Amino acid sequence: MIRDVALGAAAGFLIYLFAMGYNIVPLLFIVGGAYFIWRVVIERGMVRSPGKGVVVSSTPVTFDDIGGQATAKKELQEGLDFLRHSDRMKELGIRPLKGILLLGPPGTGKTLLAKAAARYTNSAFLAVSGSEFVQMYAGVGAERVRSLFKRAREVARKEKKHSAIIFIDEMDILGGKRGSNISHHEYDQTLNQLLVEMDGLGSDQNPQILVIGATNRAEALDAALLRPGRFDRQVNVDLPDKEGRLAILQIHTKNKPLAEDVDLEQIAHETFGFSGAHLESLTNEAAIFALREKSKVIVQKHLREAVEKVMLGEKLDRRPTADELWRVAVHEGGHALLAETVKPNSVAQISIRSRGHALGFVRHYPDDDLYLYTQEMLEQQIMVALAGAVAEHMILGTRSTGNAGDYEHALSMVERILASGMSTLGIIDLSRLNDGQRQKITREILAELEQKTRVVLEEKKETLLAVAKILQEEETVSGDALREFLHKVA
Structure with missing residues (x-):
């Protein structure tokens, strides 16, 4: 609406000048150029407003909702205690962690751990993908990094919280080794700005900001990111073992009716190499099989068939000779x-x-x-x-x-x-x-x-x-x- 009023006022002003005998051609070029910048640069994302592309949420996820990652949860909680008990840490002269890096294969629960971390520390939570920062226009990525940290502080103050967690997924895109994109220095400028922002996170800041990054390509990260004082801790989020798979299956079947003959331990044994995402899909597919057969409960047969579907795909109608x-x-x-x-x-x-x-x-x-x-x-x-x-x-x-x-x-x-x-x-x-x-x-x-x-x-x-x-x-x-x-x- 504001744009329409502004355009109407500008058009009226130009008509008035033309009626008075003024040469309005130069003004038309100026107005047209301004309109182009507005539409292309701002509305189409060449320069985004602070916070655009950032997901702000108050997540209900807790560490109890995450199965199969006992070691990762323990290590992460230990790092988050620096944020929860900042007063005690100051007494001992301990500086808070600035960053925690979650390393592991896709589907192992890195995003869930970051959300649970925000709930555990009662922090404002902002999530963004590494690909959101990188563009072909010089300075855009660096500006987005500055805007992200500014937005984190604003959200924390608005929610009256003492800390904020910035979760950056696909960290290898934003934090890739400098010089690996020789013809595109915008990548390096964006990473440099992130390093500057993390260096500026002091222990006396209020609200306190913690950066949690996630990647499945740790070898692609720049060494400057991994040194102490930036990402101080690296937490491995590996594929779950048998006990972990059983815990994940139990979590994802809580809201599903299971028959008495269902043996989740046997399913956990048969699913070596499955991630948490695979296991969630498995339980969902088993429920779909039960629905197809108009069964009121999920039986062992449905779970076994779901294992095969997740591993190999759907049955084909094509029949061999x-x-x-x-x-x-x-x-x-x-x-x-x-x-x-x-x-x-x-x-x-x-x-x-x-x-x-x-x-x-x-x-x-x-x-x-x-x-x-x-x-x-x-x-x-x-x-x-x-x-x-x-x-x-x-x-x-x-x-x-x-x-x-x-x-x-x-x-x-x-x-x-x-x-x-x-x-x-x-x-x-x-x-x-x-x-x-x-x-x-x-x-x-x-x-x-x-x-x-x-x-x-x-x-x-x-x-x-x-x-x-x-x-x-x-x-x-x-x-x-x-x-x-x-x-x-x-």
Whole structure:
């Protein structure tokens, strides 16, 4: 409305001058230029007003609402106590922390931890993405940084709080190593302004400001950000272990009706490598499956199917031909049979139903959150990966393009063997191996393990054919049903 009144007044003034005989052409250029700057620069975001793009919220999230991050929560709370008990800290001559950096993979709860930190310290909370600061126009990013800190103080005073937390997600965009964008110095100017603002955060300021940054690319951050006095603490927010996954599942199923047969501990065991975001999606998908079946409660079957959907995607309507289905059954039967041979009770389910990009799959019970693997364990994983291709060649005489993913997994395991000094080359620097040397040792390892896989499957050829026929008829077989069948034919 103000803009319309101003435009109307300007137009009226120009008409008046024209009627009086004045040359208004220069004024038209001036007015037109001013209007252009207003529309393009301000309204389209080349120079934003303070606080635009910043989310200000009073979040209800507490640390009790976050599962699976006990170590991260403890370390973060310890850092936040400097903000909560500032008077006690002053008595001991302790300066408050200026910044805390949350490091970890996507979906592990870094944003939730920042929100809980604001609730824990009773602070005003401002959240912004690192990409909000960087533009192609000189000085814009630096101005936004200044505006952000100014806005934080204003919000804290308005809410009558003694502190404010500024949460910057995608910290690697704003705080990337200076000089990495040679043709774009605006990045460096923006980071320099952030460093200046953090250096200016004194312990006697009121309100006190704490910056919490989050990134999954710590290696990309500028060293100046990580020194003491800026981001004083780095908190690792890792993927949850089994107990953590169970805690997260319990949190996300509080508002969902579960059947008596639901075993969340078993689901937590089967979801090794899942982040908190994956687990939240899992419980939501399980509820959707229950809704589709018009069930009033979520049963174990819904949760198991949700695990598969989160891992592999939705079932496909496309159905393979009879020949393709038989090949897939032989392939997956080879995987499952070898897995049960080298590591009994490891198969959770076998399926030849198309899901996502997979025509079939074997889902394994993961190891109990193992982070160290012996050479034998790695070789067993390679043999299981190769078993599908070996089974195809042994039964059908040819191999198919469906083995590509298995080969990629096998090659990654070979890389781990080489890097860990478990090959015949011993302890080596992988970067000093030329392509020829790497290919030679890789072929030797894979050829030896493929031969071992072939020997195992040749001995169990009749069993493999029987398992493939069962899969062709039923399409999905549980690990327990497979083991029961293998026990009968043994």
